[in-house]
Structure formats: C-alpha cells, structure tokens
Amino acid sequence: MRARLCFTLATAITCGALLGALPTLHAQARRPAAPKAATRAAPQANPTVSLVGVQVAAKSLGKGRFGDTIAFGSQTGVTLALAVKVAPGTAILDIDDDECVIESWTDDKQTDLDIEPDWGSFPSYTEDQSAGIITVRSPVVPASGAQQISLSGALSVTTAAGTRAVQAKKVALVKGTSFQLGTFAASVSEFDATDTGASLAVKLTGANSNNIKRLRFLDAAGTELESDQNGSMTSSDESEYSFTLKAKATSATIEVELWQNQQTIKVPFTLTASVGSVK
Secondary structure, three states: OOOOOEEEEEEOOOOOOOOOOOOOOOOOOOOOOOOOOOOOOOOOOOOEEEEEEEEEEEEOOOOEOOOOOOHHHHEEEEEEEEEEOOOOOOEEEEEEOOOOEEEEEEEEOOOOOOOEEOOOOOOOOOOOEEEEEEEEOOOOOOOOOOOOEEEEEEEEEEEOOEEEEEEEEEEEEEOEEEEEEEOOEEEEEEEEEOOOOOEEEEEEEEOOOEEEEEEEOEEEEOOOOOOEEEEEEOOOOOOEEEEOOOOOOOEEEEEEEEEEEOOOEEEEEEEEEEOOOOO
C-alpha cells in the first residue's frame, strides 16, 4: 500500500513595533511658534518566521543496496523548513544553527517530537539576502492518526542595515602584491593573465571578515571593471575571493563593501502544521 501525505501550512508569529507620538504644539498669541521636536525614526520591524515546508519519512522498510529503504532517501522522522524575512533595507547575514532553540515540539496525540532536534547546518538565502530558510528535523515520526504538529522556539539571526565602501587605489595586479584595505591587510594571492583579462584571487586578513559583502575592481576613472566571482573561502579572521577579470589591466582600485549596524537577535516563533497520517 502506498502511503499518502497531505499537509497545509499555517503559521503564527507575533512581531511588535513601538511608535512614538509627538505632543501637539500650540502657538501663543504674539509669540513665535515653538520649534517642533525632532521626529524619531520608527524602529525597524523584527524579522518574521514562517513555515514553508514539511517532510515526514516513516520507518525503514528494510535494508537496500545503498542503505535503508526510507521515503525521500532521507532519515526517519519529520523535517520542517522555516523561512526568515527581514524588513526592507535590512539583510540577513547568518542564521546560526548552533544557537537556534526548540522549546516545544509535539503532535496532537501528545507525542513528544523534541528528541535531539537537528538544525540544518547550511541555511540558504535569497540573492538580496532579505530572506533565508533553515531546516530542523526530529527523528520521531508523528503518531498514526495525528492531524497537527506544533513547534515553538527561537532562531538566532544576524542582520545588517546599510553598507560602506573602502578602497585601495593603484594596486598592482601581480601575484604577491600587498596593500592595506581599510582595517584589512590584503594581498593579490593569485594572478594569471589571459587573452581577454585575468584570473586572480584577493586575500583579506583581519577581524570581522564576515562583515564583507563584496569586492569589486575599478579603473583609474572609477568605472567598474567587469568580473565574475568564482568562489570564496571565509573564516573568522581571513577571507579569500577568486575572480575572472573580463578586461586587461595592470593595476586597479580594489574596493570592499562592508555591512554596517550588525546585530544578532533571538527571533521567537510559534508554528502549526496540519498533516495527514503516515503508516
């Protein structure tokens, strides 16, 4: 018999925003009106969390040629995909799986699903970094006949608002060239000229390398040189970025764009998913 799984998604999350109101000012007769107090910008809305996917895999049917025979070629249990969105003008830099927490996870048969929950180590993000998805899996399958599962907890989200650019001018595009780029000690770690441009890598060393949004190359007039980023390797104090430069150049202004106003916050959530039964 083939098992069927049906689900609908419903989410509930509460986010608040505090708005300030200025008192009404009254001008007195024969006196100039009192100056208005400076208006304070409303605080940015907190990130919101929603449920965007459910996967339930029942127990193994037995050993197969390449492992257990389990639905989706996965592991037994239930997996939920949680989406995080931030306000316009804000970017998500990280959803830290080590700091995300589950407070309660049950089905409507009172099955405790909060047994060694496993957060996904590699969240995915939209290109503009306005949203991201992280998964969490319980090895426990909801009870037969369960119609709903409920989950509450908090995600650890690092955000940034705005960027600033730092430049190093007239950098010789030769392997081994060292230069200072803001607070970073930098170097051209690789350079190979081609018929149409070059392949190169730039290494940056210094604290807060996770603040880096992107690198780009400019000519003497300040016009961006077309390039493709091929990859990057980043640690807490060192980053290396590889590029294909699509124009010939012996030197360039190298610019790094840095995220500003970073903050890490815990975003609480309460989610409910309706599910069909899996035998």
